[in-house]
Amino acid sequence: MxxxxxxxxxxxxxxxxxxxxxxxxxxxxxxKPCKSMVFYFHDIIYxxxxxxxxxxxxxxxxxxxxxxxxxxxxxxxxxxVFDDPITLDNNLHSKPVGRAQGFYIYDKKDIFTAWLxxxxxxxxxxxxxxxxxxxxxxxxxxxRDISVIGGTGDFFMARGVATLxxxxxxxxxxxxxxxxxxLFECW
Amino acid sequence: MxxxxxxxxxxxxxxxxxxxxxxxxxxxxxxKPCKSMVFYFHDIIYxxxxxxxxxxxxxxxxxxxxxxxxxxxxxxxxxxVFDDPITLDNNLHSKPVGRAQGFYIYDKKDIFTAWLxxxxxxxxxxxxxxxxxxxxxxxxxxxRDISVIGGTGDFFMARGVATLxxxxxxxxxxxxxxxxxxLFECW
Amino acid sequence: MxxxxxxxxxxxxxxxxxxxxxxxxxxxxxxKPCKSMVFYFHDIIYxxxxxxxxxxxxxxxxxxxxxxxxxxxxxxxxxxVFDDPITLDNNLHSKPVGRAQGFYIYDKKDIFTAWLxxxxxxxxxxxxxxxxxxxxxxxxxxxRDISVIGGTGDFFMARGVATLxxxxxxxxxxxxxxxxxxLFECW
Numbered sequence: 001m002x003x004x005x006x007x008x009x010x011x012x013x014x015x016x017x018x019x020x021x022x023x024x025x026x027x028x029x030x031x032k033p034c035k036s037m038v039f040y041f042h043d044i045i046y047x048x049x050x051x052x053x054x055x056x057x058x059x060x061x062x063x064x065x066x067x068x069x070x071x072x073x074x075x076x077x078x079x080x081v082f083d084d085p086i087t088l089d090n091n092l093h094s095k096p097v098g099r100a101q102g103f104y105i106y107d108k109k110d111i112f113t114a115w116l117x118x119x120x121x122x123x124x125x126x127x128x129x130x131x132x133x134x135x136x137x138x139x140x141x142x143x144r145d146i147s148v149i150g151g152t153g154d155f156f157m158a159r160g161v162a163t164l165x166x167x168x169x170x171x172x173x174x175x176x177x178x179x180x181x182x183l184f185e186c187w
Numbered sequence: 188m189x190x191x192x193x194x195x196x197x198x199x200x201x202x203x204x205x206x207x208x209x210x211x212x213x214x215x216x217x218x219k220p221c222k223s224m225v226f227y228f229h230d231i232i233y234x235x236x237x238x239x240x241x242x243x244x245x246x247x248x249x250x251x252x253x254x255x256x257x258x259x260x261x262x263x264x265x266x267x268v269f270d271d272p273i274t275l276d277n278n279l280h281s282k283p284v285g286r287a288q289g290f291y292i293y294d295k296k297d298i299f300t301a302w303l304x305x306x307x308x309x310x311x312x313x314x315x316x317x318x319x320x321x322x323x324x325x326x327x328x329x330x331r332d333i334s335v336i337g338g339t340g341d342f343f344m345a346r347g348v349a350t351l352x353x354x355x356x357x358x359x360x361x362x363x364x365x366x367x368x369x370l371f372e373c374w
Numbered sequence: 375m376x377x378x379x380x381x382x383x384x385x386x387x388x389x390x391x392x393x394x395x396x397x398x399x400x401x402x403x404x405x406k407p408c409k410s411m412v413f414y415f416h417d418i419i420y421x422x423x424x425x426x427x428x429x430x431x432x433x434x435x436x437x438x439x440x441x442x443x444x445x446x447x448x449x450x451x452x453x454x455v456f457d458d459p460i461t462l463d464n465n466l467h468s469k470p471v472g473r474a475q476g477f478y479i480y481d482k483k484d485i486f487t488a489w490l491x492x493x494x495x496x497x498x499x500x501x502x503x504x505x506x507x508x509x510x511x512x513x514x515x516x517x518r519d520i521s522v523i524g525g526t527g528d529f530f531m532a533r534g535v536a537t538l539x540x541x542x543x544x545x546x547x548x549x550x551x552x553x554x555x556x557l558f559e560c561w
Contacts, residue, residue, distance in 0.1 A: 031561065046249070046250070057249040057263070060433040060434040061433055062432070062433050063431070063432070063441035063442055067249060067250035076431070076455070076457075077455050078433070079455070081249075081266070081292055081293070081294045083263075083296065101295065101300060102292075102294060103302065105455055105476075105477055106455070107455045107456065107457050107477070109457065115455075115475055115477065115491065115492065118302065129332075130322060130323050132333075134491065134506050134523060134524065135493055135506050135524065136475050136493035136495050136506075138495070145503075145504070145527065146506075146524075147506045147523060147526065148524070149321060149336045149508075150333075150335070150336050151334065152332035157348070161524075184531055185531075233436070233437070244437070244451045246434040246435055246436050246439075246451040246453055247434040247453065253437075254437035255437055268450070268453070268480070268489075270487070288489055288510050290479055305489065308512070319508050319509050337509065337520075338521065339520070339521065344533065344534075344558055344559075
């Protein structure tokens with residue numbers, strides 16, 4: 001009799017637990033992501049002659065800089081606003097699946113390094129919603145990790161890490177970033 | 188005897204669990220917020236003539252822009268710093284309950300879209316502490332979701348989603364945003 | 375017999391639980407941090423004469439401002455980019471253990487207040503990785519809390535609160551911030 005009651009207690013306990021721990025999918029002991037995605041985005045900086053194609057522009061610069069040429073000293077102090085197409089492969093002319101929107105700001109005199117605040121904004125049949133990013137981007141490293149600090153829509157409450165890789169660049173006008181997004185909190 | 192021991196085990200287990208899962212209040216399976224709040228904030232942009240009333244100012248602009256008029260092409264490239272009063276209703280002249288402080292940066296040529304980084308700062312008997320936000324704000328949409336990326340004081344470690352709605356605007360000098368904050372992690 | 379089976383159920387339950395709750399170390403009921411660290415960082419603002427030593431520069435300013443002197447009205451509208459050395463003690467000349475990189479933007483006319491977006495970037499034998507911060511910094515308060523919104527490397531997925539204290543300042547060229555970092559989510 002008591003044994004039966006204890007079994008009942010276990011089942012009640014189990015059902016209680018399945019509610020209280022439903023919550024975000026976490027695979028943390030192992031650091032295995034709950035969602036992984038790869039995207040490319042393409043940045044064409046305004047240089048005074050490419051207004052039609054440009055997807056970004058310098059909007060802040062140090063005393064010694066200007067707004068049509070990235071400044072010397074590794075662009076220290078240049079603030080760039082962007083609205084870049086996101087593609088699934090590394091082709092600038094592929095159909096965009098979303099837009100990367102936000103800013104970067106070069107913040108070091110000795111080497112290329114930037115600080116990024118931006119979002120991936122999706123509004124297609126495949127993805128609706130946004131992923132928000134922030135972090136340091138030491139451009140000269142082959143891979144750089146920044147934080148996924150939140151998300152909305154399909155990416156509601158997401159957290160994780162995004163690994164950036166410079167996939168290509170042409171002078172100081174075009175660059176393409178591969179972005180490997182790994183979410184470790186999925187709701 | 189064994190039955191009793193198993194009951195004891197269950198109770199020990201239960202008390203252990205109540206500690207290990209105490210943690211943040213999460214209602215995630217259902218996506219029910221642990222805290223909901225509605226605020227309004229009011230932005231009056233400096234236009235060269237309203238220094239006394241202005242709560243925000245253009246501090247960065249693209250090569251073709253300036254700092255007393257929002258730029259053409261949907262203000263692309265304009266960076267605006269703000270310190271806006273927060274009210275509980277939609278009246279600019281209601282007693283402020285806090286300040287919305289940070290920046291927005293228009294980041295698209297085709298339509299009005301901005302990227303936001305800001306905080307709600309409270310220091311009243313009702314609320315002490317701050318809520319930090321980041322995300323994309325496609326202004327032309329009736330509602331836009333951004334992320335609550337953290338909080339301090341009464342909003343310690345908060346995470347969630349804030350829904351912005353343009354409640355009113357007058358030309359390019361005044362706008363009012365309704366902000367529905369829904370926290371899904373409360374500590 | 376049934377008693378034994380119920381004991382077995384408990385053990386299965388226990389081992390199941392130890393997996394599902396492995397996840398991030400949280401000590402939340404008590405708000406006890408899972409990791410605490412203290413650092414200092416040192417900001418030397420470019421003033422037109424100190425290019426060699428300066429670690430930061432004004433890159434955005436309101437219409438009435440310029441880029442070699444912080445603006446009147448409590449610097450409202452000045453956007454400053456920085457790459458500051460981080461030290462373990464309050465001596466500017468101590469060996470840096472990392473760099474504080476990002477921006478602050480003065481956002482209030484009446485008193486000194488700024489909004490911060492930055493990272494601590496470490497690449498030493500002691501720490502590798504980055505900690506990302508965002509939040510309001512009401513400078514005149516003795517202590518100010520901002521959010522740790524994410525981390526990478528050794529600080530993978532970190533969340534928490536950082537308390538800033540102005541440890542020293544010299545005119546409008548140098549200041550030193552003590553930063554007490556308390557993480558409440560450690561992976």
